Amino acid sequence: MSATTSTNKKTATEKKTYDPEEIKVRRVNFSFSKSNPRFYYKNNPFSTHFINALHIVFPTGERFFVNSVLKHQKKITDEKLKKQVRNFCGQEGIHSSMHERFWNILKENGYVIKGYENHIDNLLHKIIAKIEIEGTRINNIDLTATVCLEHFTALFGHAIFMHVDTNKGTVPEDIAELFQWHAAEEIEHKNVAFDVFQKVDDAEYTKRVLLMPIVTALLYFYLSVGTGMLMYQDRKYLDFKKLPKQFMEFTTGLLNDLHSDLYKDYFNFFKRDFHPSFLNDYNLAEDFFKDKTYA
Ligand SMILES: [Fe+2]
Numbered sequence: 001m002s003a004t005t006s007t008n009k010k011t012a013t014e015k016k017t018y019d020p021e022e023i024k025v026r027r028v029n030f031s032f033s034k035s036n037p038r039f040y041y042k043n044n045p046f047s048t049h050f051i052n053a054l055h056i057v058f059p060t061g062e063r064f065f066v067n068s069v070l071k072h073q074k075k076i077t078d079e080k081l082k083k084q085v086r087n088f089c090g091q092e093g094i095h096s097s098m099h100e101r102f103w104n105i106l107k108e109n110g111y112v113i114k115g116y117e118n119h120i121d122n123l124l125h126k127i128i129a130k131i132e133i134e135g136t137r138i139n140n141i142d143l144t145a146t147v148c149l150e151h152f153t154a155l156f157g158h159a160i161f162m163h164v165d166t167n168k169g170t171v172p173e174d175i176a177e178l179f180q181w182h183a184a185e186e187i188e189h190k191n192v193a194f195d196v197f198q199k200v201d202d203a204e205y206t207k208r209v210l211l212m213p214i215v216t217a218l219l220y221f222y223l224s225v226g227t228g229m230l231m232y233q234d235r236k237y238l239d240f241k242k243l244p245k246q247f248m249e250f251t252t253g254l255l256n257d258l259h260s261d262l263y264k265d266y267f268n269f270f271k272r273d274f275h276p277s278f279l280n281d282y283n284l285a286e287d288f289f290k291d292k293t294y295a
């Protein structure tokens, strides 16, 4: 650690020690530039639309996470976890609204996203959230799915700081800021849904290892559908001769960067004694928030 970093840490400690367990709700108010290029991630349509698919699925996905955790709120007696649940809901609520705000840019660029968004919304809220067979262990499927997906958001968050190129010269600053802020808060609150699940369901291990492969398949299926749908809507802006090279750049670039450490950490989830905090990367969030006025 450099001398400057330890001096900064000392100064921060004197003011207020950063505590990732506090899960602070930060009332950010981002706005997005209309003058960003159409293919804002390194001029690559595949990478840009993969990110756009995330912008579309996050709001409904995060409302689903919040609902699945809040259902069990009354069963949580531990004061620390109770507060973490409240702040987890606060953070996810603001994530939803900021990504939804980006939809205005998508709509102004002519994309039609309602059908795709409605489909995901129905799948999560009208199907998965309702799966329950009374008198059996087929229940809490929504909370299990949330725990699985929160593992992904925590690992993607980790990768955004460790591997993904978010440099000012290559990615618009407003979009990089949105994803870094979201990534940092995903790291901060990664334990909450998991801890609630462990408290309320004694079959949590069996459920999460059985559901994780299905959730993984659905997640990549729907992100691929979203990316493909936006690519199709953009067909008049694409140079078809360049597409194979652009696809290679996407897979060896953004997609590869997001998954650099993910393979190893993904499988840790299948261990019985797994806990999200075992990946001790809270310093990534701390470092990001150190000089933020909204932190
Ligand atoms: Fe989030």
Ligand SMILES: [Fe+2]
Pocket (backbone or CB within 6 Å): 065, 092, 150, 153, 186, 189
């Ligand atoms: Fe989250």
